[in-house]
Amino acid sequence: MGLVLMIVIWLITLVSTYFFIAKTWWLPVAASAAAAGIDHHFATSFVLMGTVFVAAQLALGVLVWKYRAGASSEKVDYSHGNPTLEIVWTVLTAVLFVGMNLMSSSIWASERFRPAEANAVHVEVTGMQFAWYFRYPGPDGKFGVTKPELEDASAGGEAALGLDPKDPASKDDVVSGVMVVPVNREVEVILRAHDVIHSFFVPAMRFKQDAVPGLAIHMHFTPIQTGDFEIACAELCGLGHYKMHGILRVVTQQDFDKWLADREAEKQ
């Protein structure tokens, strides 16, 4: 029984570890400035935790096999433990866990402690059951006023956001169903939600943040690769949660300027 148990535990361990090393299912392309650092820390954590995982499981397997009843005539070791060993492994794990944490804290700080850069592109991202809307402030650089009583979800676009046409700042606001941003320039997102909590998740950007009704949450990321990337809602928001997705389109600065100008022209 001890032998079978050892073999089963070892097999489970090796098969599980294989798929992590082979990366059969893995993170998508790393398309933001922060992604490389995050992915690197993922790799470090996998090496450290993977070593602990494999070592602990292999040891468990060996122990149950080696000390099975009837394996040897050796007497049971009447021992209540070893305080020195307890201290050694307490210190080792504390160093490992806290050290791992400190290694990653600088990335977190640069992602979340500082505000966006001055030249960042501003995009207001609004979640509602079950769609994302993206608003650009236009040439005046100011978002127009929105009013809940003006919202008309079925009309989509500006009406869905409740944009007040009487506010001069709203005249040049552009509302889009696709999020278009220029490459290699920081994007400041202002996250809002109308009804319930949604979460704005772009796996390729390694970016996720909840959109909470009543709050305007400012976050930033910098795309470094052009292309279309999927946006998915990552917080349960109701029956249509699974289909609340969108596209983040990263284009060159020129294409972005042209796209925005075209939208402005359409609006006039």
Place this chain on the structure above:
Amino acid sequence: MDAHAHAAPQGFIRKYIFSLDHKVIGLQYFFLALTAVFVGMFLSLLMRIHLIWPTASLPFFGEIKPETYLSLLTMHGTIMVFFVLTTAPQGGFGNYFLPIQIGAPDMAFPVLNMLSFWTTFLGFIVLLAAFFVSGGAPLHGWTGYAPLSALQSAGPGEGLGADLWIASIAIFCIGALMGALNFITTTLDMRAKGMTMMRMPLTVWAWFITAILGLLAFGVLLSAGILLLMDRNLGTSFFVPLVTVNGQLTGHKGGSPLLWQHLFWFFGHPEVYIAILPAMGLCSQLLSVFSRKPIFGYKAMVYAMLSIGFLGFMVWGHHMFMSGMSPYTAFAFSIMTMGIGVPSAIKTFNWLGTLWRGRIRFTVPMLFAIGFVSLFVTGGISGPFLAQPVLDIYLHETYFVIAHFHLIMGVASIFGIFAATYYWFPKMFGRMMNDTLGKLHFWLTFVGAYAIFMPMHYYGMAAGLRRYSQSTEVAYIQSLLPLQRFITFAAFITIASQLLFVINLFWSLWKGKQASDNPWEATTLEWITATPPPHDNFAGQTPVVHNGPYEYSVPGAPRDFVMQSDAPVTAAH
């Protein structure tokens, strides 16, 4: 005579229904949890089928709509967390064995004990009723995040179904609070002569610490639930700011959705330890019993459990890194969370240390205890990923989280429940469970649990999101469908093999081999009394304790185990 002593009842109703005997109440909790676990497992089966065959028509529910799927997952989570993982280890086995293991005739407050069971039972009925009301069960998930859970118009199931769901949890909290008071008082006041705190079995320590966590956590959830009910029905706005649903104003303003999350997780994180601590205590015990060796580092185990309980109240924010909470607090919560890994690692080392140079008997409860250690390591190792905000940016709300908490809080705890059932069945019912069926059940469940939950890590690494009723809408999620298929087939086999457990349980109740008073040759007090134990546990002969709980293979002793009530051990070592 102490106030808690009461005569053995004669009538059926007082003996088996409204019983004051902690043993009967323990069994009531156990069978409630057994019923609940099959309901919860059935719901997960339906979810697994729907995920890979979205158009299939299923028993009881017909065609599964997205909102049906969400109500299945809400009810699955709620039933499993409250009525299985909290109910069986603590209410069931804790009730039955805590008084016996400390040499007490009953719980400190037998009437309160009875009330706490029937309150819990009522909570379960109210929860199930949510399936049958107009609109069905709620779709807001077991975490019930507001405003989704606070607005009738936010979706189907958010009407009466959601009110029943909240009411059920509130009722459960009341029952759990009564139970916690009882456990704490009993442990502190009713230990037999010589049963010092540091001679208590680790199971008793675990139930005691769990009860303290319950006392501090369930009160908060109860309050939060009442506030949520008021938001829903009395027009208050604790958790709801000015929101519109489908363009319509709801009349709420000024509330904070994050407040609900803080209150919920202030309960929710200690709840994880409420589920796992009893399993830790029990598996420590079993590793010692079946290695025929004292537990490695008894004191370290006690301190580790105490620090897990203490730190468990300071880490709730790690569920909220992406919630909009201040990023500075995330840093603090992260450090505390990594800190909780330290006592968890100590426990793992000590379990391995207990096996080391022992003489292991592979009984069915021992197999489940060894399985528990393996699963605890696997489920624990993914914790430090999620505890770091930088990695949680990507992993939050993916299946990586599902894999993590199912392995450590679900499967590992359930392995504790299985181990406890196989271990204590002879004492509870006077018969042994079938060994061959038990072993078959272990192998299928152990391999099956890994086959279900290990691939969920991969699904999460590829950003596969939880609580998605279908994978067809988002292209990258659709490409992960083969993994879902594998998981569903693994779930079929694992769930089917649980029938072996039920068959074994009920077959052994009537046909099992007669058990002796101490079939495992264990040392704790439940094994000195008759099988099954008499009404006052020790037939009037309260034991006096002379030894620690894990005196195995003492050099010079006549047998390889010394009971806690035997003459004092004077081993030369």
